[in-house]
Amino acid sequence: MNKPQKGCNLEKCFLCSNTVPEWRETINLHKQNLKFKKGEVIFSEGQQVTGIYFVYSGTAKVHKKWGDDKELIIRFAADGTILGHRGLGSKMVYGVSATAIEPLVVCFVDIKFFEASLKTNSDLSYKLMVLFAEELDVSERKMRDLAHMPVKGRVAQALLSLEEQFGEDAAGYINLTLSRHDLAAFAASTYETVFRVIMDLIKENIVIVTGKQIRINDRQKLAGLTTGV
Structure with a gap:
């Protein structure tokens, strides 16, 4: 993993596109751009949450342990997608893992700044709530399909x-x-x-x-x- 310099895609980035224009300069001061190789782990299930990631380019798989030696891929994250948000909550641990399946560049912000962004930008909070609801629906359908x-x-x-x-x-x-x-x-x-x-x-x-x-x-x-x- 290294730190390339990349600008944000204001149209696709989940963070930048859902915050007020005045907040974007603050994002620039707090973000880090990180580059991952194919197969490199971004974060692992059970790790303490340190921050939230936003895909700038490339694709990652979001996956969870399934049995002793299997994994279940929940979704794929591409340009603009948020990663790590499922770790939010009282325990503050990542409930899933994320791994690059091709060369990947992400924007990272620490958890304190992301929480401040949620409190300052109502659109961001609302869109995150909608995303959680959509992901819950997908998870329920996936469990139904697995059973039937x-x-x-x-x-x-x-x-x-x-x-x-x-x-x-x-x-x-x-x-x-x-x-x-x-x-x-x-x-x-x-x-x-x-x-x-x-x-x-x-x-x-x-x-x-x-x-x-x-x-x-x-x-x-x-x-x-x-x-x-």
Whole structure:
């Protein structure tokens, strides 16, 4: 990890875009820009909260321990996204981990300054409350899917979610290169099971795979797997 000099993206950054213009100069005085390599841990589940992170460029996975040796990827954080906010509360420990899945640059502010920002900027407090509500809804749906949706449906849902969040590249592939292990963790399954499901989807001409890149070839059929249609 090192400290590059980067300016804020006022349109995308969760912190800057939800604070009054006068507060942004104060942000510049308190922020640190940190750079992480692919695979480098930003913070770990159970660590004491030291501050909040905002993604400037690159992508991170937000994940949680699942059993003794497994992980469950809760979401992916891209440009402008906030990281570490789930550690807010009476215990002040990070409830999840965050790891860079590609070269990543983040803006970091210490927890005292972030709390001061919340008290000073009502829009920031409101948007954070909405974000917590949205994340709770996603978590509840993920738990429901884990209990009731077969693995093939969960893999299909994972691919559709990734395409919705990251879009497609010029060749039509999902614009995020993801390992099969990470795809399995996002679908709450195992590597071996996801590998078999992907092979089935290829045979059914629902997806096209080139290396680690995946292109959705038949969106209607893929979506049907998430509903049992």
